[in-house]
Amino acid sequence: MAYRELIKNFERIRSYMRAFYVYGFQSREEYRIQSARSYDNERRRLESWLGDYMSFRQDASGKNVFLSVDSRRIPQNPLYKAFKAKSFTDKDITLHFYITDLLADGSALTASAIVDGIYREYLSRFSGTLSPDESTVRKKLKEYTSLGLLRAEKRGREVLYQRTDEPSPALDTWADALAFFSEENPLGVVGSFLIDRLERPSDRFRFKHHYILHALDSDILCALTAAIGERRRTELSITGLRSGRNYQRTVCPLKIYISTQTGRQYLLGYHYRSKCIAFFRIDAIRQVKVLEREDHYETYLALQKQLDAHLWGVAAGSGACLxxxxxxxxxxxxxxxxxxxxxxxxxxxxxxxxxxxxxxxxxxxxxxxxxxxxxxxxxxxxxxxxxxxxxxxxxxxxxxxxxxxxxxxxxxxxx
CATH class of the missing domain: 3.30.70 (Alpha-Beta Plaits)
Incomplete structure (x- = not known):
C-alpha cells in the first residue's frame, strides 16, 4: 500500500496518536490492531506532521516513539496539523472548480442546471474526461452547503444554490487575539485555521501548563457544543478506555466540564436509559450523531444545576444522597x-x-x-x-x- 500524507478517516489518526505517542508508547511489535505495514504507513504520516516534536528510546521491547514538546518553545499546538490534512479524489477537486466557477457571477442555480452547465461549459470541450452523474453533484452541493460555501434556498419544489462569497475580515488586527484563542480555547483549532490566513502570525504567547493532547477531540467537542446550543439529543459511540469495549449511549448533552489540573474534558448529560445525569469522558467518544430536538431540555438543565452545586470533580452519583x-x-x-x-x-x-x-x-x-x-x-x-x-x-x-x-x-x- 503506497504511503499518502492525506487522510480520510480521522478516528484512525486519533487512535494512532494516542496509542503510540501519548498513552502507550507502544513499539511496532506490541501493536496488534493493524498489520505491520499499516503501522509503518501511519507512523510515516504522523512523522510528516510532528517530526520536529518526536523522540524515541530503545529498550527490550523495541523502539518506542513518543511526543516530546517544550511548551515554552512552541507558539502553536502542533497537533492542529492533523485537522488540516484531508484526502480528496480527482473528481472532488474537478467538481470544486466547476461548481464554484459556474456560480462565480452570483447566479442561483438548481442541481440539474449545474449538471447541465458542467457538461455544456467544461466537459464538452474535452475528450475522455470524467463525467460526474447528477447524484454525485447533488452530494457535493449538499456538502458545500453544510460547510457554508454555498447557500441553499427552496423555491417551490426546487432548491437553488448560490455562492456565499463575503469579503475577508481584516484578520491582521486580530493576530494577538487569534494566537491566544488558538491555544487557550478548547476549540482553538478554529483559531489555528484563521491564523493560517495571516502573513505575520503573532508570536507573543507561551503557556506554562499547556494541555495540547485534547486538541485531538476538537471535532467531537464541536459536535457536542453545537448539539447543546440547539438543545438536541445525541447518540454517542464510545470506546471504553480500559476495556476497549464499544457501545452506544443516547444522551441529552447539557454542559462541558474541563479539569484545570489535567485539561481533561467531560460531557455532562442526561442518560435516557438510566434516567439520570452522568459524565462521559470526551476522549472516549468516537462519534457524535445529532438527533431530534429535546422538548424537556429545561427539566434536564435544572437537574444539572442542582447537581452542579455539589460537584467537586466528575463523580456525579445519584445526587440524591450527599x-x-x-x-x-x-x-x-x-x-x-x-x-x-x-x-x-x-x-x-x-x-x-x-x-x-x-x-x-x-x-x-x-x-x-x-x-x-x-x-x-x-x-x-x-x-x-x-x-x-x-x-x-x-x-x-x-x-x-x-x-x-x-x-x-x-x-x-x-x-
Whole structure:
C-alpha cells in the first residue's frame, strides 16, 4: 500500500496518536490492531506532521516513539496539523472548480442546471474526461452547503444554490487575539485555521501548563457544543478506555466540564436509559450523531444545576444522597497562605474561622472521596477530619500509615 500524507478517516489518526505517542508508547511489535505495514504507513504520516516534536528510546521491547514538546518553545499546538490534512479524489477537486466557477457571477442555480452547465461549459470541450452523474453533484452541493460555501434556498419544489462569497475580515488586527484563542480555547483549532490566513502570525504567547493532547477531540467537542446550543439529543459511540469495549449511549448533552489540573474534558448529560445525569469522558467518544430536538431540555438543565452545586470533580452519583465533610486546619503565624488556599480552592464549600489560628472547611458533595487528593496537601496542619462517609476518613488515615511504613518517621495527623 503506497504511503499518502492525506487522510480520510480521522478516528484512525486519533487512535494512532494516542496509542503510540501519548498513552502507550507502544513499539511496532506490541501493536496488534493493524498489520505491520499499516503501522509503518501511519507512523510515516504522523512523522510528516510532528517530526520536529518526536523522540524515541530503545529498550527490550523495541523502539518506542513518543511526543516530546517544550511548551515554552512552541507558539502553536502542533497537533492542529492533523485537522488540516484531508484526502480528496480527482473528481472532488474537478467538481470544486466547476461548481464554484459556474456560480462565480452570483447566479442561483438548481442541481440539474449545474449538471447541465458542467457538461455544456467544461466537459464538452474535452475528450475522455470524467463525467460526474447528477447524484454525485447533488452530494457535493449538499456538502458545500453544510460547510457554508454555498447557500441553499427552496423555491417551490426546487432548491437553488448560490455562492456565499463575503469579503475577508481584516484578520491582521486580530493576530494577538487569534494566537491566544488558538491555544487557550478548547476549540482553538478554529483559531489555528484563521491564523493560517495571516502573513505575520503573532508570536507573543507561551503557556506554562499547556494541555495540547485534547486538541485531538476538537471535532467531537464541536459536535457536542453545537448539539447543546440547539438543545438536541445525541447518540454517542464510545470506546471504553480500559476495556476497549464499544457501545452506544443516547444522551441529552447539557454542559462541558474541563479539569484545570489535567485539561481533561467531560460531557455532562442526561442518560435516557438510566434516567439520570452522568459524565462521559470526551476522549472516549468516537462519534457524535445529532438527533431530534429535546422538548424537556429545561427539566434536564435544572437537574444539572442542582447537581452542579455539589460537584467537586466528575463523580456525579445519584445526587440524591450527599456526603458531608469537615476539615479543621491550624496555621502558625506567617502561614496565612494556607488560609488563602482554603478560600481560593474551596469550590462549593465554606470556610469558617474558629480562632486566630484555626479554620474549618466544610462541604456537602456528591462523592467525598474525590476530595482526598486535595485534603492530603494539608497534611501536617490538619487537626481534625470528619465525614458522613466514614470510609473516606479511614482511607485518609490508612494512606498516612502506609506512607509512614514506606518512609519511616512519625505521623502527626490526629484522628
Amino acid at each position: 456526603e458531608h465533610i469537615e476539615m479543621t486546619v491550624r496555621c502558625d503565624p506567617g502561614e496565612e497562605f494556607i488560609i488563602q488556599r482554603l478560600y481560593r480552592e474551596k469550590r462549593h464549600g465554606s470556610v469558617e474561622r474558629l480562632d486566630d489560628h484555626t479554620y474549618q472547611f466544610s462541604a456537602d458533595v456528591c462523592n467525598a472521596s474525590e476530595l482526598l487528593p486535595w485534603l492530603r496537601t494539608f497534611i501536617g496542619r490538619i487537626v481534625d477530619l470528619k465525614c458522613s462517609n466514614q470510609a473516606v476518613v479511614q482511607r485518609f488515615y490508612d494512606d498516612l500509615q502506609r506512607m509512614e511504613a514506606l518512609y519511616g518517621g512519625e505521623s502527626h495527623a490526629v484522628q
